[in-house]
Amino acid sequence: MSLATDAADKPTLYKRIRADIEKCILTGEWPPGHRIPFEHELVARYGCSRMTVNKALSELAQADLIERRRRAGSFVRRPQHQSAVLKIADIRAEIISLGRSYGYELIGRKLRTATAADRARLGVKKSGKVVAIACRHSADNVPFAVEDRLIDLASVPNAATADFSREPPGSWLLHHVPWTEAEHTISAIVADHRAAKALDIAVGAPCLVIDRYTWRSARTITAVRLLYPGDSHRLVARFKGG
Amino acid sequence: MSLATDAADKPTLYKRIRADIEKCILTGEWPPGHRIPFEHELVARYGCSRMTVNKALSELAQADLIERRRRAGSFVRRPQHQSAVLKIADIRAEIISLGRSYGYELIGRKLRTATAADRARLGVKKSGKVVAIACRHSADNVPFAVEDRLIDLASVPNAATADFSREPPGSWLLHHVPWTEAEHTISAIVADHRAAKALDIAVGAPCLVIDRYTWRSARTITAVRLLYPGDSHRLVARFKGG
């Protein structure tokens, strides 16, 4: 193996140890299944205490690059299920970060007792109040996405009185419902008459659809469907690791 | 605040400390920007050494739940850029895990010196050899996705002699090119004549497109375009955190 042992220690020692090992894994020098040096070997090699080596290895294990087994040692993990980190920004923030002017328009807002369809969509059993919102986001005055949202007022009572004619519900929720879990489903459809009109595209044009269900501590907050013109919008996901 | 101090210590202490703090953050009890107790306060509260508290806080910082600032303290981070983990499995594995029968068909394979278009697609400057592959995946004998791939032989010389008539190139690469980075772009198109024929769908039907560029250590490996029928295929992404 070729662990660097004489590099200048600008970074801290444990970071250097971690980087050295990471390099051996990422270059393929240590293939999946390879046993990396024992802690005591690294202690000898780097002339430090075991806690320092342990911190480096613990972080590599946390990052799923290695697997640690008592008595056996630490091993390079084999390529996991591929997964990518997909950034799905708040639409307003996304448009602004693209350097374009953001436009927002509330199409409709209804406060109602949840219908059977609403309950199914939110995944709740009891019938409470909900807010249904339809709105449109635009970039440089060109339609960017249309949004169709349902908010469960049992989880977010404040949403009943929020003024969604000025602030998009997504941004409002981001600031009022801090920590959440969500599930996204991405699919493709062709624009029907209504969608074509809202997005100012041709009927039959491809659209990217993001369905997002958001909850906090097993409590449904909101369900939203975002419809983007498929030829102009792209979702980019970066990916790292086998 | 309400840190539990008397729970049974089945998990280790630092994990309990981490879980306690995480709970306060996730329930919203400690909102974004809130300063969490200093290390020395937690040391006193839990009656342990600072290293134990430090390990808990370091992991929370690594998970981006808190931000640590010297002299100032540790603070609950405000909702980051939303990001979701999108699992993009190897197609064969995906179909099999769905309990369906997997079918594979090589449509074409060409070994050629990279054309200008190939070089642009792979993002390489020098003109070397490439393999271009077109193939089709099916589930229960129904077309599932068509694949159009380019492999840079400078990075993966073995691919020149691999038998892609039996094993899909994605699976082959997964087993021969362990650690990689990739970028995915997801978009929607409508099926043209050729795609419609390959997927056995109507011309004009919506399709989900995944473009994936894979490299290792700044070295391009492969570029692939996967085309799925948009109405039958969905990408699901789980998301956690603000």
Added chain:
DNA sequence: TTGACTTATATGTCTAGACATATAATCGTG
């Protein structure tokens, strides 16, 4: 008021030990 200097302090890293615990390897026995 403003800017430069000093100080206090919380985190960052590290040590040289310790005991706990899971388990691979070995040994003994039927």
Added chain:
DNA sequence: CACGATTATATGTCTAGACATATAAGTCAA
């Protein structure tokens, strides 16, 4: 040979210190 008991060992967690370092806050002079 098969199987259960024992042992050795690598990791997991923890301690009670230490010094380094970035920086918020206070101090003082222009």
